[in-house]
Amino acid sequence: MIKFFYSLKRFEFLKKEAEKTAKAVLKEMKRKGRVEIYFVKDEEMAEINKVSRGKKGPTNILSFETKEYFPRPDLKEPFLGEIYIAPDYSKKKGDSVKLLIIHGVLHLLGFDHKTKKEASIMEKKEEFFLKRV
Numbered sequence: 001m002i003k004f005f006y007s008l009k010r011f012e013f014l015k016k017e018a019e020k021t022a023k024a025v026l027k028e029m030k031r032k033g034r035v036e037i038y039f040v041k042d043e044e045m046a047e048i049n050k051v052s053r054g055k056k057g058p059t060n061i062l063s064f065e066t067k068e069y070f071p072r073p074d075l076k077e078p079f080l081g082e083i084y085i086a087p088d089y090s091k092k093k094g095d096s097v098k099l100l101i102i103h104g105v106l107h108l109l110g111f112d113h114k115t116k117k118e119a120s121i122m123e124k125k126e127e128f129f130l131k132r133v
Contacts, residue, residue, distance in 0.1 A: 002023060002035050002036075004018070004036075007039065008039075011087055017098060018037055018097055018101050021101040021102060021105075021133050022037065024129070025102055025105040026105065031109055032077060033080040034072075034080060035081065037082075038082065038083065042058040043058075045058040058089045060100060061085050061095075061103060063084075063103075065108050066082075081108040085100050099126065102125075106125055
């Protein structure tokens with residue numbers, strides 16, 4: 001299940017493509033669970049980026065994978081994590097919502113890009129899903 005939250009009503013139009021993309025990635029990767037996607041203002045993203053990563057200013061996307069020990073008694077399904085996207089900042093950078101959702105879901109599924117090898121694997125997955133979704 002994909003659950004959406006919006007800082008601004010004008011971000012609601014992003015839901016359809018984001019939901020389709022996230023569901024397709026989860027299905028292909030044979031994973032089930034809840035993903036929460038937040039479309040936030042640049043100022044909110046800057047604060048989240050500062051608190052979570054110690055970096056100044058907004059970024060296009062942040063993903064927070066849920067660890068197994070994180071309890072969510074309100075859910076019957078596994079909670080995979082949260083994805084935060086700053087649509088205005090992403091638009092300025094030329095990033096598509098589709099790619100950002102793919103990127104974020106892959107992070108929730110354990111993929112990363114800290115090393116060249118990890119980045120190569122993740123980029124191939126992203127390219128695969130960009131063509132399929």
